[in-house]
Amino acid sequence: MKKIADLLFFSVAGIILFLALEFFEIPHRRKDVVEPTDPSTLPWKAPDTLNWAQLDNNELLRYGYTLISKTGHYYGPKGIIQQDFNGLNCQNCHLDGGTRPFGNNYSTVYATYPKMRARSGQMESVLKRVNDCFERSLNGHPLDTNSKEMKAIVAYINWLGKDVKKSEKPVGSGIEEIPFIDRAANPQLGMIVYKEKCQSCHQSNGEGVVGDDGTYIFPPLWGGNSYNQGAGLFRLSRFAGYVKNNMPQGSNHDFQQLSLEEAWDIAAFVNSQDRPYKDFSADWPDISKKPIDHPFGPYADPFSEMQHKYGPFKPIKEFYSKNKIVSK
Numbered sequence: 001m002k003k004i005a006d007l008l009f010f011s012v013a014g015i016i017l018f019l020a021l022e023f024f025e026i027p028h029r030r031k032d033v034v035e036p037t038d039p040s041t042l043p044w045k046a047p048d049t050l051n052w053a054q055l056d057n058n059e060l061l062r063y064g065y066t067l068i069s070k071t072g073h074y075y076g077p078k079g080i081i082q083q084d085f086n087g088l089n090c091q092n093c094h095l096d097g098g099t100r101p102f103g104n105n106y107s108t109v110y111a112t113y114p115k116m117r118a119r120s121g122q123m124e125s126v127l128k129r130v131n132d133c134f135e136r137s138l139n140g141h142p143l144d145t146n147s148k149e150m151k152a153i154v155a156y157i158n159w160l161g162k163d164v165k166k167s168e169k170p171v172g173s174g175i176e177e178i179p180f181i182d183r184a185a186n187p188q189l190g191m192i193v194y195k196e197k198c199q200s201c202h203q204s205n206g207e208g209v210v211g212d213d214g215t216y217i218f219p220p221l222w223g224g225n226s227y228n229q230g231a232g233l234f235r236l237s238r239f240a241g242y243v244k245n246n247m248p249q250g251s252n253h254d255f256q257q258l259s260l261e262e263a264w265d266i267a268a269f270v271n272s273q274d275r276p277y278k279d280f281s282a283d284w285p286d287i288s289k290k291p292i293d294h295p296f297g298p299y300a301d302p303f304s305e306m307q308h309k310y311g312p313f314k315p316i317k318e319f320y321s322k323n324k325i326v327s328k
């Protein structure tokens with residue numbers, strides 16, 4: 001009899017203990033507990049456009065987004081405002097309206113401008129920076145900084161970055177700094193990869209495909225309607241960092257389709273083709289601040305223009321760190 005009572009006691013006690021543990025969900029006992037992710041390791045996420053309806057500048061923000069995503073319709077060869085531009089949309093390079101992590105997004109613009117920029121050697125406002133892309137990436141001319149269009153673009157960009165603090169560099173902001181390779185980037189190898197992975201959309205002559213409305217379905221990568229030699233993408237590190245994370249179309253940071261070598265070699269191939277030239281010789285007034293992949297001399301180092309264009313970049317980087325000159 002005692003045995004049965006004991007058995008009963010221990011089973012009941014066991015069940016109670018089990019229920020108690022379940023009830024309090026003692027974390028280390030649970031197999032399905034997911035460790036909370038440190039939010040600072042997650043890629044930047046743009047604020048939600050659903051909130052726009054409540055904002056006073058709702059209309060301006062919408063117009064800003066439209067201008068960034070369909071720029072060629074307003075400023076392009078068949079633009080309804082001005083025609084002296086190449087027809088690219090800002091969003092061809094600042095993907096998803098400048099919101100995509102690792103897609104050259106605008107996350108840190110609001111927090112960091114106005115700022116000192118070594119390219120101009122001046123304190124630059126966001127207006128100046130936007131106009132830089134109109135002049136270089138869109139191979140056009142600067143917009144009137146008082147125009148409704150400029151105000152709309154800036155309002156939209158500022159709204160996107162409103163939650164980013166000055167001291168912060170969110171994961172996936174701008175273009176990724178990808179590692180250098182040990183050799184020079186090779187245009188011949190790049191051409192082979194281009195034919196295999198890029199040509200179907202950007203075409204064998206690099207000139208892309210224009211739609212019925214005169215704007216690009218597939219934007220050009222070289223030729224008369226591409227970005228000019230003063231543009232950010234003309235630097236190999238910018239081009240390689242952009243395509244590694246985003247091209248061929250359908251790729252993203254978590255689904256990359258190019259090896260590191262392929263990204264650098266394609267950058268070398270595309271940026272060795274013909275493209276518009278504009279005189280930006282006043283750029284980088286302090287030559288020691290030129291980025292190491294800026295392909296135009298003079299330099300504050302003994303390396304050739306050729307090496308500054310195609311690499312190998314590691315020896316140049318080492319030269320600057322040894323001589324304690326901070327270059328970008």
Ligand code: HEC
Nearest residue numbers: 088089090093109129130133134137174175227232233238
């Ligand atoms: C051909 C590609 C291309 C196009 C088109 C383009 N940009 Fe850019 N943009 C760049 C690159 C490259 C950078 C420099 C990114 C870097 O250095 O990491 C840049 C930088 C910027 C920045 C500064 C970002 C920062 O974090 O400092 C702003 C603002 C900007 N672009 C606005 C625009 C606007 C507005 C348009 C359309 C009128 C536009 N861009 C069109 C390639 C482009």
Ligand code: HEC
Nearest residue numbers: 091092093197198201217218219220221243247248249266
């Ligand atoms: C399936 C079609 C497709 C393929 C393949 C493709 N792209 Fe693109 N590419 C696009 C589209 C579309 C855009 C514009 C993106 C947007 O507006 O959202 C673009 C934009 C670009 C841009 C920035 C805009 C410009 O004109 O300068 C570059 C640079 C680029 N692609 C390079 C490449 C490279 C290099 C490859 C091969 C590794 C490649 N693309 C393969 C469709 C493609």
